[in-house]
Amino acid sequence: MATIALHGFGRIGRQFLRVGLKNNLFVPVSISDIRDEPTLAALFAVDTNYGRWHEPVSGSEGQLTIGDRTIPYINSSKDIPDWAALGVDLVIDCTGRATTRAGAQAHLDKGAKYVLISAPSKSLADCDAVLLKGINLDTFDPANHHIVSMGSCTTNALAAVVKVIRENFGIQYGLFSTVHSYTNTQSLTDQPMKDRRDSWAAAENIIPSSSGAARTLQFIWSDLKITGKAYRVPTRTGSIAELNLITEKDCTVQEVNDAFRKAAAEGPLKGVMDTLEDEWSSARIVADPHSSIIDLPLTAKEGNLLSVAAWYDNEWGFANRLAEVAAFMAERI
Template structure:
């Protein structure tokens, strides 16, 4: 049995654990964060976006107890736990701060055999591989891939679309916009922030933001000519990315939608990418485990320009892939 630890018990760390326990993927041998056990247990037990966890969760000094599972807890405010002493095969770093090689290397220095970063690495030199389920997870090299990035929720959403279009029609150029739920990096009320646009209240404004998804996609397809941006909007979770493309081969809307239907029904994208045949709003995809859900009625064509839209629950969908990829990597 592989030993997996979760480092950082915020939005993604807690959601990842919910998925791991719900789907019987793994029970972590340790959880580490900088907050106190009782508050973290309460936040895991009752979640604004996903409701009450079905098993009682409590926190006492050095322990988080979920149902009959007693999980050791370490306060990492002063130092990273001794992963080697726990024989940890994989640390899932959910802090959002291990985006440089130096930051992720700290876990290896403390004895972990491998690190899975739940964020896009700053450069390709800051990780050994960017691995996404359904896209390129089969290229995992256990001997050489010690620091693995799973990029961002937007990257995962777009990657499935890009894969299908490249393999069926080719891509000359592309431009995307993602309409994204607000996140913890923003402010609840108006106040000065490092990024000026983030200075305005997240729940009351549409806030333009940068997106690193294009750079992360080029880590996988180095010649991909795509760029884009994000708009943060007042919803607590649930996002949609629109990708406008010039394809290499002529295509019709029906041909494109048929390609998505086929890809969603078979490996390697089965369970990773879904399709919607009817007309829905964002509430439809909250807690949906797919990381990319193509809205087929929104597919459009004007001249040579193809437009495709994919929904994604930026928390639950991403955390589902994170838990699955962690279990896969640790087993190798």
């Protein structure tokens, strides 16, 4: 298996490592970030959203210790680590700053052979491929795909819905809205921010925001005619996307829900998509590892307009797919 390095130890980076270790997918040869080791170890050991890690965790100069694993730590506040010297094949960039080709290329220039980005690239020209498990991961080409984007949590949630509806009923066009938990790009109290709406307290407001998920979906399906937006709400994690579609073929709620049930039970979306038969709130899907959890009672049809709702834990679900895609790539490069 190829060697993996984790670059960026924030919300997604720490959950990515939790998933990788918990599921015995990999142990990274290094972790790099800009903060001190004891603080990062403490944040990994006790997580507000997902609780305490089951093993002792500590941080000292140049290393993080998790159970019986000692992982080298590199402070990257001044420069990206020398991946060639570390023998790194695949860098998982969880900084949120490698969304341009120049940002991702910097890892290759330092000696890494491949980069997996835990964020949407700004354009298709900024990466070699957008690869999502259950959607198109089987198209990974090690000879040509050196910079790979995983899109966003919303991209992964919507892609599963789009795949099922496209393959069974076709899509003319659509509009989505995602009700999304607040993130670190927002402010805890009112203060001027780059995006004006983000200037108000995240835990006290419903804040409209843009979503790049539609653009990223079109990187996968170039003919897809979908757009949408996001609303940030005062929950710590857990989101829901409503996708309203005009289908090419007529369909009933029963037929649509049966298609989702089948896709969740077998085929490439098994383990990626799940369905809910009963009525739940967002607490039900916190720490759920699926990318897209279809709320079947919310499926609705009026004329040729179909409405589908998909829950997703925007941190944990995405981190699970990121870890699985990293392991998949590491086995093939």
